[in-house]
Amino acid sequence: MNFASDTTAPAHPDVLQAVLAANDGAAPSYGADRWTKKAQQALSAVFETEDIAVTFVNSGTAANALALSVLCPPDGAILCHENAHINRDERGAPEFYTHGGKLHLLAGAHDLITVGAMTPVLADMDRHFVHETPVDVLSLSQLSEAGTAYTREDVKALCALAHNADMRTHMDGARLANALVSTGCSPADMTWRAGVDVLSFGFTKNGALGAEAIILFGEQAKRLGALEARRKRGGHMPPKQRFVAAQVLAMLQGGLWLDLAGQANKAAQVLAEGFVNAGASLQHPVHGNEVFVCLRDGQAEALRKAGAQFYDWPDGSARFVTCWNTTLDDVQAALRVLS
Ligand SMILES: Cc1ncc(COP(=O)(O)O)c(C=O)c1O
Structure with a gap:
């Protein structure tokens, strides 16, 4: 995570x-x-x-x-x-x-x-x-x-x-x-x-x-x-x-560079959709491998307690960045914490 x-x-x-x-x-x-x-x-x-x-x-x-x-x-x-x-x-x-x-x-x-x-x-x-x-x-x-x-x-x-x-x-x-x-x-x-x-x-x-x-x-x-x-x-x-x-x-x-970016983008999309389904709201549209999300009360704490790493952003949102090696299992593990 x-x-x-x-x-x-x-x-x-x-x-x-x-x-x-x-x-x-x-x-x-x-x-x-x-x-x-x-x-x-x-x-x-x-x-x-x-x-x-x-x-x-x-x-x-x-x-x-x-x-x-x-x-x-x-x-x-x-x-x-x-x-x-x-x-x-x-x-x-x-x-x-x-x-x-x-x-x-x-x-x-x-x-x-x-x-x-x-x-x-x-x-x-x-x-x-x-x-x-x-x-x-x-x-x-x-x-x-x-x-x-x-x-x-x-x-x-x-x-x-x-x-x-x-x-x-x-x-x-x-x-x-x-x-x-x-x-x-x-x-x-x-x-x-x-x-x-x-x-x-x-x-x-x-x-x-x-x-x-x-x-x-x-x-x-x-x-x-x-x-x-x-x-x-x-x-x-x-x-x-x-x-x-x-x-x-x-x-x-x-074309490895595009394949890797595609993997990261896909993981970000799934993560963003999961956040929205869990009642959080997106601060910005997700066009790549970064998700800026306004989490609901307690969600950030729960994620951190489960071991997820992400940054609090100066605008009040939380920033989640996916990488070329982020798997859909990593994403699901984070989303399970919010379900
Ligand atoms: C949009 C953007 N430009 C440039 C950089 C600079 O890269 P580096 O950390 O390799 O100096 C970053 C790093 O986060 C970035 O996000």
Whole structure:
């Protein structure tokens, strides 16, 4: 009954196998190895374009902060949801890596940014007024911090608005796999074809040991040199990068990443339905592997007493996260406590 976080899950055996297989003699360091090349090619196939540049890091925070650092100048700003991970949970890493870029916060139900919330900010902005901090980047989290997914149409509309205002766009895809499975959208359609310029693409929560890709699409691919310089300077260029790339290859192999996200999403759906049947109410729609629920009196205590792990959320709900290895038996065990 571990519903604490998808970062508490073990790594998938195929990932461990791939790391062991890559542990074969000497290999060029700092990304010049053949696993890195193959993982870049595999990502190019997944996103159906050759027009990308890819690099790898170990944490989602590093991916976000480095990605944003190539998009936002020190005197610029990043438009994001007020509950975005980059605002609430990264200890100022985006501001640190951009050398001072500000976060401009937007409210929005279920932690989603809307065209309606973004339009007045852009209408009020005067890029030529020296006292104002212009917003240069839009950052969307997919899934959002409330476990909700933007549709492809949402992403398209928000990115179009940003591009029309001369901004660039970033997606925090720490749980992109879960969003793709629940929306039935392809990786390409949800990202660059919808206007995303730079993607932080997470594998760790989905079953890797520790592997995240930063993907620069189209025009932004030209910024790879700048990104690599920052990756080195920021201490995020693993000397034995082959082991990170090997994890990504294992996750992509045969669509494992989507299968694992599908398992986690399914477990979350069953859990959410069970909560509702037990009289609790959902705080947000469940689009992926996170369930935010307002439990009835005594239910949280009963679950904890039975050994269930989950977090109390600042908004008063309880957060349950399912993982690639959460079984329906785990879910039923929790629901039996409430029956
Ligand atoms: C939406 C989102 N983005 C980024 C991250 C950062 O990942 P990491 O903990 O690997 O730095 C997380 C982690 O929980 C997250 O939930």
